Amino acid sequence: MASQDTPPPVDAIPPSPWQRAWGSRPLAATPASGQPVGDWGLAIDAPLRIADPDAHPWQGDADMVVVGLGGAGIAAALEGLERGLSVIGLDQYDGGGSSAANGGVYYAGGGTSIQREAGVIDDPAAMEAYLKCEVGDVVAPETLTRFCHESVDNFEWLRQHGAPFSPALHPTKTSYPPLDKYLYHPDSSLAGPFCAITPPAARGHRTVHRNGSKPWGLGAGIYNPLRAAALTLGLDFRSHAEARQLAYDSDGQVIGVRVEWLADPAIRKRHSHLVAQANRWMAMLSPTFPGARITYAVGFRYLARARALESSARSSAWLRARRGVVLSAGGFICNPAMVQHFAPEYAAGLPNGTLGDNGSGIMLGVSAGGDAGLMERVSAWRFLSPPRAWGQGMLVNAGGQRFANETWYGARIGDEMIERNAGRGYIILDRRLFRQSFRDAFGKDVLGFQRDITLVNALFAAIKAPTPEALARKLGLSPVLFAQELALYNKSARGEAPDRFHKSPADMAELTQGPFYAIDASVDARMFPIACMTVGGLLVDEASGAVKDRSGAPLRGLYAAGRNAVGICSNLYVSGLSYADCIFSGRRAARAIAQAPA
Structure with missing residues (x-):
């Protein structure tokens, strides 16, 4: 066998169905060509086969290399360190990702x-x-x-x-x-x-952590102590390092990763400032607030400047993983082109994530022959209350029919609306509930962003009509179906018949007092954006977290965790379930690597 590093032969890793769907070129392209495995600005290269790993010019080595140091990555790193493994942690930015930026x-x-x-x-x-x-x-x-x-x-x-x-x-x-x-x-x-x-x-x-009065940026209360513990135990953390290529040996085991990184501390500081500005603008408003579209756009401008700096100042480095690589670099909600390709019905939503959620970890796994699943699954959060009055109203689709219990968790309502009702939803209120919504907005337990969403929509986006029939015509609904649905709803609200969506009469209100109002809650609602996050990813062996190939066999030396992998929250999300899955799956991968033969 040749002693030099070589690309895989043409038939070594045939393109997966996902790679063919992405329009990628064959994985036989030489690494020197710079030809990406996928598209969407990620520039992931075909894996490099290294015939003699000991002769390769590594710039660092550890038992485990973790790609993406968010919630899942830091859980894997800390668990591995506690089990006696040496660990290198890589992050495209400063670490934390969506886990540190979320609501805690x-x-x-x-x-x-x-x-x-x-x-x-x-x-x-x-x-x-x-x-x-x-x-x-x-x-x-x-x-x-x-x-x-x-x-x-x-x-x-x-x-x-x-x-x-x-x-x-x-x-x-x-x-x-x-x-x-x-x-x-x-x-x-x-x-x-x-x-x-x-x-x-x-x-x-x-977690008991504050970010002023904002309900985001609180996940750092969980992340920061784990990171501090890992650094104390010897974590080798390398920030501003973007993983672009995997390596495997002649036996097919993944043994390393190539990163493009900013070696100059002064440039890293400048890059951190630009990324911090991007994150500050993107986190300025809740993604469900209308003005968030503007602040997100400003954030992406700063990101473009950071990208320009990367293209001119980065250098390559190969890092060896003697026992395993863990991919934990988040989902792809902040890669609009990928969202448009896999889940176009969610493209109008606003990304609930951070800049590293660009799909690169998933693509790295696919480049090595890993299979992916549920890439079309997106969790879209359509919360109706607070204000409580909106949850007491009636949510209908484009035909004027109800399709959900209005008090369900927002991701379940969003799933029903987008997956089975063409993304259309209108909150129906009568005069009494509409007025009550203003009072609810100033309730003692209502947060600022919840109050502002209520006021903006009630004052500037509500559609008003004197009768239910007139409102149906304004919305383009079937007046007959709408009238039937309203009669059924009122009957259940009075306790005369059970609600088919199991909504309690205590959570309902009769809609009888004109005028009547509608709040557009659709996926593309102009004044009521919907927050979205991707929940699909690499398919893994659920006992170990090892990435599976298209035959279902685990790839040796390659693991995935968090939103790089299909996991507990990949069907319907509830608050905190992704963070819990990150810890569960990150620790699982580290345990498997620690137990694998050295």
């Missing part, structure tokens, strides 16, 4: 210490019974069972490393708890039919 909610149950302090009764079986309704069959039943039974251990692991939580309980329905409450119901468990399946339990554990 972690989904945990089964009887955590915080639940017990708050007097919340829960056990793993009850947690599993509820999550079956959300998770469906995207993971095997035994994986969901393991996730629920490991929930307490994973949560206590966070606390042991300094992540702060509180038992201050918010017991009622809300899209996000008041800033002085930290344990709440982050799902649909209080609503029908789910509350009849298993007793509701508060499983949303929000």
Whole structure:
């Protein structure tokens, strides 16, 4: 066999169906050609086969190399270090990703210490019974069972490393708890039919961390202590390093990764400033607030300047992974071209993610022969309350028919609206509820962004008509179907008939007082943007996190975690479930690597 490094032969790694769908060129392209495996500005190169790894000019080596140091990446790194592995952590930016930037909610149950302090009764079986309704069959039943039974251990692991939580309980329905409450119901468990399946339990554990009065940027309360613990244990963290290519040996095991990185500290500082400005503008407003379209655009301008700096100042470096590579670089919601290709019906939504969510980790796995799944799945969050009055109203599609329980968690409503109702949704209110929405907006537990969304839509976007028939005609709905739906809704609101979506009469209001109003809640609503995140990714062996090829066999030395992989939250999302899956899957990958033969 040749001693020099060579590209794979033409038939070594045939293009997968995903690569063919992406229009990629054959993976036999030589690395020197710079020819990308995929498109969308990622420039991922075909993997390099290294015949003699010991003779290759590595610029660093460790037992485990983690690509993307967000929630899943830091969990893998810390678990690996605790098990005696040496670890290099790579991040295209400064680390943290969407896990640090999110609302700081972690989904945990089964009887955590915080639940017990708050007097919340829960056990793993009850947690599993509820999550079956959300998770469906995207993971095997035994994986969901393991996730629920490991929930307490994973949560206590966070606390042991300094992540702060509180038992201050918010017991009622809300899209996000008041800033002085930290344990709440982050799902649909209080609503029908789910509350009849298993007793509701508060499983949303929000970390005790503040970012002024903003409900984002709080995930750092969990991330930062884990990162500090990993650095103390010897994590070799290399920021501003973008992974572009994998390497494997003559036996087919992934053994390393090539990064393009900013070696000059002064340039890294300048790059960090540009990225920080981009993130500041993108996080200035909630993605559900109308003006967020403008702030996101400004953020992407700063990102373009950072990209220009990268193209002129980067250099290449190869890093060796003696036992395994973990891909944990997030989803692809911030790569508009990928979203348009895989999930075009969600392209009008606003990305709920950070700049690193560009799909690069998924593409790296595909380049090595990994298979991907559920790439069309996007979690779109259409919360209707607060204000409570909107949740008491009626949500209808373009035909004038209801399609959801208006008190369900926002991702379930968004899924029903986009996947089965062509992305159209209108909140129907009568005069009394419309006026009540203004009072609700200034309730003591309503956050600023929730209040502002209510006021902007009620004042500037509400469609008004004197009668239901006139409102239906203004909206282009069928007046006959709309009238029938309204009559059924009012009958259920009076308690005269059960609601077919299991909505309680206590959560409903008769819509009888004209004039009548409609708030456009559609996927492309001008004044009511919908926040979206991708939940598909690489298919993995669920016992180890190893990336699977198209035959279902695990690829040696390559693992995926978090939103680089299909996981617990890849069907329907509830608040904190992705963070919990990041910790679960990151630790799983590190355990597998530690147990693999050296």
